[in-house]
Amino acid sequence: xxxxxxxxxxxxxxxxxxxxxxxxxxxxxxxxxxxxxxxxxxxxxxxxxxxxxxxxxxxxxxxxxxxxxxxxxxxxxxxxxxxxxxxxxxxxxxxxxxxxxxxxxxxxxxxxxxxxxxxxxxxxxxxxxxxxxxxxxxxxxxxxxxxxxxxxxxxxxxxxxxxxxxxxxxxxxxxxxxxxxxxxxxxxxxxxxxxxxxxxxxxxxxxxxxxxxxxxxxxxxxxxxxxxxxxxxxxxxxx
Numbered sequence: 001x002x003x004x005x006x007x008x009x010x011x012x013x014x015x016x017x018x019x020x021x022x023x024x025x026x027x028x029x030x031x032x033x034x035x036x037x038x039x040x041x042x043x044x045x046x047x048x049x050x051x052x053x054x055x056x057x058x059x060x061x062x063x064x065x066x067x068x069x070x071x072x073x074x075x076x077x078x079x080x081x082x083x084x085x086x087x088x089x090x091x092x093x094x095x096x097x098x099x100x101x102x103x104x105x106x107x108x109x110x111x112x113x114x115x116x117x118x119x120x121x122x123x124x125x126x127x128x129x130x131x132x133x134x135x136x137x138x139x140x141x142x143x144x145x146x147x148x149x150x151x152x153x154x155x156x157x158x159x160x161x162x163x164x165x166x167x168x169x170x171x172x173x174x175x176x177x178x179x180x181x182x183x184x185x186x187x188x189x190x191x192x193x194x195x196x197x198x199x200x201x202x203x204x205x206x207x208x209x210x211x212x213x214x215x216x217x218x219x220x221x222x223x224x225x226x227x228x229x230x231x232x233x234x235x236x237x238x239x
Contacts (some may be wrong), residue, residue, distance in 0.1 A: 001075070002090040002227060003059050009085030010055040014046070017086065021061070024081035030074065033064035047099045047226075048106070048214060051187055056211035057089075058106070060226060062099050092230040102226035103181060105153060105217040108188045110175040111208040115201075120173040121157045123199035128155060133194040137184075144184055148194040151186035154178040154221045176212075178221060 005012060012020070022042055025032050034040040043064030050056040071091040079088040112120060127133060133149040158174040179186050188209045195201040215223045 001061050001063070001078075001088060002225075003061070004087045004089055005050065005054075005056045005059060005085065006087060007055075007085045009083060011053050012086065013052045014049040017049075018044070018046070020082060020086060021078075024078050025063075027081040028074075028077035030063075030078065031066040031069070033066050045099065048103050048181065048185075050211050051189075054188070054209045054211060058211050058214045058225075060099055060103070060214065062094055090227055092227045095230055099226060102216055102229075103214050105178055105180045105215070105223055106211055107176065107178050107213040107223050109210045109212055110177070110188050110192070112173045112175065112203050113208075114171065114204045115173040116171045117157055117173040119201065120175065120195075123195040123201040124155055124157055124175070126199045127191075127194055128152075130198055133198055135190050135193040135197060137187075137190060137193070139184060146184055146186070146190075148186050148190045151180045151182045152177055152191060153180050153217065155191075178217070178223065180217065 005017070021044070025042060033043045035043060045062040047060045047062075050059060071093065075088050075091040078091075082088065127149065130149055132147050134145055135148045136143055136145050138144075155175065155177040158176060177188070177191060179188075179191070188207075192201075192203065192207065213223045213225070215226045215228075217223060
């Protein structure tokens, strides 16, 4: 399944979404399969969830079912059972490679209010010219230092003469980038930290970040939806 996190619901953490999704499964009467053992859990597998506070049009998960259902009916039932802003967009029969194996990269859009596009373009030029851009981030394993440059496959500045609110006076730079899936993962905020390291650019206000796509990466730098290979399926069966 592909789902979106939109508007204020982008601040939903992955754990909060997982709880909301399990409740939606129960409300929608989905015949979900459970694991074995003393503490059975619904068979749900999430792939590369976006950070809390980041909007996304391309979040993915897999569920195991006890019986076959129609994918579109399942999608509509779960979408209706979730709060607006947590929207189920697509459902297909899973076959072939596992979902994580089909996700190699993400495309991101970053809106930077009060940042001049020309200033951002100069920072991007310095960033892309660097062989390595080391940044630090606190992880579950403690503070880590890693290269934010190597994972960036493509990066582009889109000029905008106004903020997303439509103010014609305050500039707003827009950045689109494709980031390869690596370990540890490189996130959009890591790239912005890289701009601060190599070019001294630090946005004066918090950026708005949205994930536009996830999937396999072609030689031309395009991202292929991981569900495309399963479009011919007619039912979702027990797994």
